[in-house]
Amino acid sequence: MKILFSLSIKSLWNRRVSVGLTVFSISISVLLLLGVEEIRTQTRQSFTQTISGTDLIVGARSGPVQLLLYSVFHIGDATNNISWSSYQQITKHPSVAWAVPISLGDSHRGYRVMGTSSDYFQYYRFAGDGKLAFQSGKPFADLYDAVIGAEVADALRYQLEDSIVLAHGLGRVSFTEHDDKPFRIAGILARTGTPVDKTVLVSLEAIEAIHIDWQHGTMPLPGQRVSAEQARQMQLQPKTITAFMLGLKSKIATFQLQRAINEYASESLSAILPGVALQQLWSMLGVVEIALLAVSACVAFAGLLGLSSALLTSLNERRREMAILRSVGGRPWHIFGLLIAESAIIALAGCGLGTLWLYTGVILLSPVLQSTWGLTLTVTIPGWFECLVLAAIVSAAMLIAAIPAWLAYRQALNDGMMPRL
Amino acid sequence: MRKKISATLFFLLSLCINPVVYSGDSSKKQHGAHVHGEAVLNLALEGKSVLVELQTPAANILGFEHQPATAEQRNAVDRAVQMLEKHATVFQFDAGACRQTSLEMESPFTDDGEDHHDDGHAHKHDHSHHHDHAHKHDHDAHHHDKTDSGHKESEHHKEHDSHSEFHIVYHLTCAKPQAISAVEVTVFKHFSGFETVRVQWVGASGQGMQKASQSQTRVSLKP
Amino acid sequence: MNASISLDRVRFRWRGSARDVIHIEKFAVDKHEKLFIKGPSGCGKSTLLNLIAGVFEPTAGDVHILGKSITRLSQAQRDVFRADHIGFVFQQFNLLPYLSLIDNVLLPCHFSKRRKQQALSGGQSLTTAASELLSQLGIVGDELNKNSVMQLSVGQQQRVAVARALMGSPEIVIADEPTSALDEDAQADFLRLLFELCDKNGCTLLFVSHNRQLESMFDRVVSLPELNRAGQPLV
Numbered sequence: 038m039k040i041l042f043s044l045s046i047k048s049l050w051n052r053r054v055s056v057g058l059t060v061f062s063i064s065i066s067v068l069l070l071l072g073v074e075e076i077r078t079q080t081r082q083s084f085t086q087t088i089s090g091t092d093l094i095v096g097a098r099s100g101p102v103q104l105l106l107y108s109v110f111h112i113g114d115a116t117n118n119i120s121w122s123s124y125q126q127i128t129k130h131p132s133v134a135w136a137v138p139i140s141l142g143d144s145h146r147g148y149r150v151m152g153t154s155s156d157y158f159q160y161y162r163f164a165g166d167g168k169l170a171f172q173s174g175k176p177f178a179d180l181y182d183a184v185i186g187a188e189v190a191d192a193l194r195y196q197l198e199d200s201i202v203l204a205h206g207l208g209r210v211s212f213t214e215h216d217d218k219p220f221r222i223a224g225i226l227a228r229t230g231t232p233v234d235k236t237v238l239v240s241l242e243a244i245e246a247i248h249i250d251w252q253h254g255t256m257p258l259p260g261q262r263v264s265a266e267q268a269r270q271m272q273l274q275p276k277t278i279t280a281f282m283l284g285l286k287s288k289i290a291t292f293q294l295q296r297a298i299n300e301y302a303s304e305s306l307s308a309i310l311p312g313v314a315l316q317q318l319w320s321m322l323g324v325v326e327i328a329l330l331a332v333s334a335c336v337a338f339a340g341l342l343g344l345s346s347a348l349l350t351s352l353n354e355r356r357r358e359m360a361i362l363r364s365v366g367g368r369p370w371h372i373f374g375l376l377i378a379e380s381a382i383i384a385l386a387g388c389g390l391g392t393l394w395l396y397t398g399v400i401l402l403s404p405v406l407q408s409t410w411g412l413t414l415t416v417t418i419p420g421w422f423e424c425l426v427l428a429a430i431v432s433a434a435m436l437i438a439a440i441p442a443w444l445a446y447r448q449a450l451n452d453g454m455m456p457r458l
Numbered sequence: 459m460r461k462k463i464s465a466t467l468f469f470l471l472s473l474c475i476n477p478v479v480y481s482g483d484s485s486k487k488q489h490g491a492h493v494h495g496e497a498v499l500n501l502a503l504e505g506k507s508v509l510v511e512l513q514t515p516a517a518n519i520l521g522f523e524h525q526p527a528t529a530e531q532r533n534a535v536d537r538a539v540q541m542l543e544k545h546a547t548v549f550q551f552d553a554g555a556c557r558q559t560s561l562e563m564e565s566p567f568t569d570d571g572e573d574h575h576d577d578g579h580a581h582k583h584d585h586s587h588h589h590d591h592a593h594k595h596d597h598d599a600h601h602h603d604k605t606d607s608g609h610k611e612s613e614h615h616k617e618h619d620s621h622s623e624f625h626i627v628y629h630l631t632c633a634k635p636q637a638i639s640a641v642e643v644t645v646f647k648h649f650s651g652f653e654t655v656r657v658q659w660v661g662a663s664g665q666g667m668q669k670a671s672q673s674q675t676r677v678s679l680k681p
Numbered sequence: 682m683n684a685s686i687s688l689d690r691v692r693f694r695w696r697g698s699a700r701d702v703i704h705i706e707k708f709a710v711d712k713h714e715k716l717f718i719k720g721p722s723g724c725g726k727s728t729l730l731n732l733i734a735g736v737f738e739p740t741a742g743d744v745h746i747l748g749k750s751i752t753r754l755s756q757a758q759r760d761v762f763r764a765d766h767i768g769f770v771f772q773q774f775n776l777l778p779y780l781s782l783i784d785n786v787l788l789p790c791h792f793s794k795r796r797k798q799q800a801l802s803g804g805q806s807l808t809t810a811a812s813e814l815l816s817q818l819g820i821v822g823d824e825l826n827k828n829s830v831m832q833l834s835v836g837q838q839q840r841v842a843v844a845r846a847l848m849g850s851p852e853i854v855i856a857d858e859p860t861s862a863l864d865e866d867a868q869a870d871f872l873r874l875l876f877e878l879c880d881k882n883g884c885t886l887l888f889v890s891h892n893r894q895l896e897s898m899f900d901r902v903v904s905l906p907e908l909n910r911a912g913q914p915l916v
Contacts, residue, residue, distance in 0.1 A: 040791040044780075051779030089664065288504040291660045292511060312665025313658050357774050363736065364771070365845070366764020366792030368757060453731035454769060 038295075041371060045378040048358075052351070058070060059340075059347050060386045063430070066337035067391025068398070070426050073329045075395065079414050081319065084110070087231040088311050090162030092291055095127065095298055098305035102321065105314040108139055108280040111149045111232050114207075115141065120275035123304045128283070130297070131292035135160050138281045140244045143215070144207045148189050150237045152244030152275075158184075160284055163231045173197055173223030177240050180269055182223035188234035190225045197222055203237070203247060205256075213256055215247040218265040237355070240271040249273070283308075337430060341437050345384055348376055348441040359445060364454045373446040378422035380438030384431045392419070392427070459597060462658045492623065495653035499549060499670075501641060503661035508556060508630040512548050516566050516622045516652035523622055526567055535567045545628040548645045552676075553637035556572065566622030610640070640678045643670040684745070684818045685853060685885040686710040686733055692911075701740070702728050702753035704911040708903075712852075715876065715886040717896050720905035726889050729905065730855055733887070734767060735759035747852055764793035766883075768846030770875075772858040773804060775842035776830040780818070785830060786811040786845045796849025814844040818874055836867045840874065847878055854879060860895070872898055 049056045088109050096104045108114040128136040137160055140152030155176045158169050174197045177184055195201070199222045205213040220239060228234055238428035246268040256265070263271070285291060291310065298308035359372050361425060396416050399447035403414040419427075483669050497514035503664045526532040541547045542565075547559045632638065641659075646652050655670045657677045668677045686709065693703040703725050720726055731737040731881075732744060735751045743752050747766060751759050768789065776785045787807055800810045815825055818840040828839060833905035839859055846854050847891050856875070860868040872895060879886045888899065896902050 044777075045781040047784075048777075091810075092660065092665075156633045227604065235729075287507075288660045288662075289502045289507055291502050292500045292509070292658075310660060310665045310667075312660070313667040316667040318805040358777055360771075361775065361777055361788075364759060364763075364769040368760040371792075453727070453736035454734060 040376050041374050043361075045375050045382060048375075049379055049382060055351075056383060059344050059383055062343050063337075063340040063384060063387025063434075064390035064394060065432060066287065066333065066340040067388050067392040068257075069333035069336050070330070070430075071395045071423055072392065072398065073326070073333050074422055074426075075399065075417075077326050077413065083230065084315060084318070086164035086167075088163065088300060089165055089167075090160070091282045092285045092288065092313055093283040093295055093298070093308045094280060094311055094314075095124075095283060095308045097308055098307045101309040101314040102309065102318045104280065104307055104309050105311055105318065108282075109232070109311065111141070111151075111236070111301055115279045118279055119281075120277055120304060120305060121275050123301065123306065124281055125265060126299070127298060127306075128281075130294060132285050132287065132294050133283055134286045135256065135284040136281050137161065138241055138275075138278045140241055140275060140277075141279045142207070142248070143203050143205055143244070145201055145203050146193060146235045148186075148235050148237055149207070149232075150203050150239060151245075152239055152241045152278075154241060157238065160282070161233070163229050163233070167229065169229065169233065170227040172227045173185070174222070175415045177223050177238070177243070179221070179223070180243055181218060181220045181265065181336075182239070184222040184224040184226060184238040185222055186226050186234040186236045186238075188229035189237060189276060195222055195225070197225065201237070203239075205251075217262065218247045218268065224456075241275050241278065245271070245273045245275045247273075267332045317411070340387070341384075341430070341433050344434055345437045345440055348380060348438060349444070352441060352445050352448065355445075356448065359449050360452055360454050363449055363452075369446045373442045374450045376442035376445050377435050377438050380434045380442075381431055384434030387434075388427045388430055392423075414437060460464045465477045480512065495651065497645070497652055497655045499643065499645075499655050501549075501657065501659040501661075502681050503632075503635060503638070503659070504680075506632050506635050508551075508554075508632055509627065510545065510630065511625065511627045512542075512645070513623060513625050514625055514652070519624060520567075521651060523566075532567075535565075538649075539563070539565055542624065542626055545630065546644060547648050548626070548628070548643070550642045550644055551632070552642065553635075554635050555633035556630045557632075558628055558629050562627040564623075564625040564679045566624070594655070605631060639680060640676050643675045646670075646672045646675055683711055685712045685714065686887070687745045688732075689743045689745070691732065691739045691744060693732060693737060693739050701911040703732065703739075703909055704760075705729075705742075705908055706910065708908060710885055710887060712885055713880075713883055715879065715898075716888065717797075717899035717901045717902045718887065718889045718905055719891060719893060719896065719902060720889075721891055724906050725909050725911065726857070726905060730887075730889065731779040731908075732768075733855065735763050759833055764789060765795040767854050768848070768851040768854045769860040770839065770842045770846045770854065770856040773835070773862045774838075775845070776838055778829070778831050780830070782815065782825060782830055782841055782861070783808055783811050785841060786815065786847060786848050789848050789851075793849065796851060798849075800849040802828060811844065811848060814848060814878075815841065817878060818844050820844075835862045836871065839863065839871060843871075843875055843878065847882055847884070850882045851884065853885045853887065855889075857889045858891070860890065861892065865894075868892075868895065 054221070077155075093110050094104060096108055097115060097119050099116050103113060103116070118337075124138055127133070137157045138154055139320060141149060143150040158176050161169055171184075172187060172190070174184070183201060189195065200219045201215050201222060202216045202219050205215060220243070226233060226238075249268050249271060250261055251262040252261075283294075285294065295308040295310065296403050298306050360368075362372060362375075363369075399414045399416055406414055492515050494515050497512065497518055500509075500511045500513075502509045510660045515523065519542070520531075520534055522531065526535050542563065543561055545561075550572065636645075641657065643655050643657065653671065656667065657670050658667045659665065659679050661679060663680060666679065670677050687824065688705050688708040689701060691705045692701050692706075695702045718729075728737065732739055732747065733753070735744070735746070738756075739752060743750055745751070746762070749762070751762060754762060777788070780788070790800055790807055797807070800807055803810060805813070812825055815821070820837060820840055830841065833841065842859070842896070846856075854875075859875075860871055863871060875886070876898070888895075
């Protein structure tokens with residue numbers, strides 16, 4: 038009925054302050070529900086796109102998710118390093134097509150430093166078949182050359198040939214800097230949307246060189262220092278690395294090689310399938326996601342209850358209004374419909390506003406998320422999940438409004454046209 | 459700020475990861491964890507060749523894990539081995555026109571005249587090195603009833619000795635491998651001992667893992 | 682039959698109650714009659730009006746409106762019947778605060794096709810009909826264009842309520858203490874206008890009040906406590 042709709046719109050507008058608050062609370066729950074889903078899907082996409090084309094990742098014995106997180110995403114630390122000899126022996130396996138070593142542990146102004154070989158630039162793949170490209174410069178050639186990710190370059194305003202000093206450990210402010218062996222920026226990578234953007238890449242030998250005079254992780258005594266030039270003359274083959282990535286000649290061998298590495302006799306190693314580890318990560322995060330969704334659903338429920346109670350408390354002061362409607366020919370079910378319509382309108386407005394919040398949030402926050410997390414949030418057309426959530430909220434609002442609507446109906450019948458106020 | 463967020467995320471992550479790190483290490487699960495009802499199915503696809511391996515406690519297939527004592531039990535072992543020689547008993551692709559080309563099977567209790575009786579493991583093929591490891595991990599990751607710390611030592615040994623596994627590798631050739639989009643885990647139909655099968659796959663489109671169960675036997679092989 | 686409203690052995694009691702609130706043996710209002718019903722509050726005035734309006738159903742007896750027994754109608758039919766044939770003016774707060782003057786006056790036309798058609802029968806639009814009615818009641822110019830009815834004085838509000846009650850020319854107008862919020866001069870003015878328009882529309886007026894000063898202006902006066910055999914209900 039048209040009149041019901043126009044009456045409810047006008048009636049709501051008349052109470053716009055309290056209705057506005059209700060709309061606001063519903064919009065917050067819509068924002069939460071949609072936001073959690075948005076972040077969930079985009080995080081997954083972002084994570085999934087970070088590594089591709091690598092068949093196995095090998096590190097010290099640990100859980101697959103942990104190994105994946107520290108080696109590829111630079112989240113957390115390795116439990117242990119692995120020996121260079123294990124690396125060499127495994128990469129000699131006939132199934133292995135390529136291997137890229139990774140050595141982590143140092144940092145530069147909060148960004149991770151990763152020691153690797155120049156093969157990294159050739160074999161690392163992201164987002165399907167994406168290959169690392171250079172914005173400017175080229176891979177490290179000299180011992181004290183560094184290649185930096187796009188985010189590092191942007192945030193610290195670095196350019197080619199700038200000189201940087203690496204710090205020992207991962208603290209943002211480190212007191213133990215390798216300032217005796219500064220690096221020259223030889224290349225800047227193009228943006229990838231992966232943790233590579235936030236990484237400083239140097240050669241494995243460079244990692245070895247800056248630690249060559251260190252004893253058990255402590256700074257060298259003044260008399261025992263080895264200068265940058267002296268280090269060049271020394272044996273710089275690393276003794277340990279953090280992990281390595283493997284590409285195989287044929288995927289058929291994947292599981293056999295994985296088993297062989299897991300059973301490697303001289304050292305406790307773990308070989309993981311990155312795609313499988315990612316799945317495990319999702320199933321773990323699934324619990325958190327469900328918890329977040331459940332909390333959001335509770336917020337939505339609370340919002341709807343608030344809507345219902347707002348309608349309920351307004352009933353008494355609207356008895357006169359209902360009586361007037363009755364006197365001009367409004368039927369009890371008109372009163373019922375009026376409240377349901379009001380509830381639906383409030384919920385719709387809440388959904389609209391919540392969606393607006395979400396997109397505003399995505400637009401405003403995506404640069405921040407991109408730089409801190411490498412998370413790319415994009416404005417997407419609402420999918421079936423979003424539509425489902427919005428439809429569910431509107432239906433739930435109408436359903437829950439049935440309580441005040443029914444009471445109003447009863448009240449309209451009992452009051453007749455002369456409510457005893 | 460960034461630091462704080464990272465720390466929070468890492469805290470959250472470690473909350474959910476830790477139990478897995480210490481209990482469900484999949485590298486062990488690959489070849490050692492012996493949990494009745496569970497099994498691992500690995501699929502590797504490269505061009506037209508497909509390799510599929512099934513690793514499962516014998517109990518899932520036979521219902522017992524001791525030396526067959528009666529003629530009936532011996533028959534059961536033979537029947538199971540016969541069935542498992544056909545890959546369709548374990549899995550079937552939705553498409554791809556695949557044909558089984560060869561098979562490797564390590565099965566317990568099969569009377570091949572080999573001298574492996576004493577430890578409860580008989581093999582059609584010689585995998586002694588591997589076998590030793592499996593043996594060791596059996597011990598490490600024994601999850602039979604999830605309260606293994608409460609086991610009496612003698613009981614533990616007895617059970618450990620009696621645990622045994624099937625390890626079967628199927629080699630297939632597929633005429634149209636690009637048509638394969640999913641695998642149907644058929645083993646649930648044939649052996650009631652299976653509850654969940656962890657399906658791990660690697661192929662041209664990437665890698666993935668999904669758990670199949672009696673109610674969800676189809677596993678998509680798309681990332 | 683010349684009666685506009687007639688009640689025949691009507692009894693009413695609340696569900697679960699053991700005593701009648703209303704017990705009227707015989708009561709009739711003629712067509713075009715202006716009837717004054719007097720009585721203190723709590724003597725069953727509201728209940729009587731709800732019975733005549735068909736909002737409440739009598740426990741026993743029969744109510745005829747315009748020759749039709751509304752007790753034989755369903756609740757839904759009674760709602761339509763009421764909308765078609767009866768206009769109401771209440772004591773106070775007659776208007777929906779969120780509607781404009783014109784929209785308030787037009788309300789009955791949204792619920793009753795019959796009144797909408799009658800309002801349109803003069804050949805003008807509904808809005809014109811409403812403003813014409815309002816101007817006959819002395820609401821013109823600035824006041825007419827006011828968007829919020831809450832900006833009107835109480836007297837003006839009551840006149841808008843009269844316009845709404847008369848919109849689409851219903852046969853019966855029921856006014857329940859419409860003047861009690863007005864001062865004495867305004868009361869007389871209001872009544873004069875109400876009578877004038879009722880005469881013009883040829884409608885029956887049922888006017889309920891406890892203010893006996895107004896009695897003399899009516900065709901007939903009925904005392905509800907005398908009419909109602911149920912006596913004084915417990916309040």
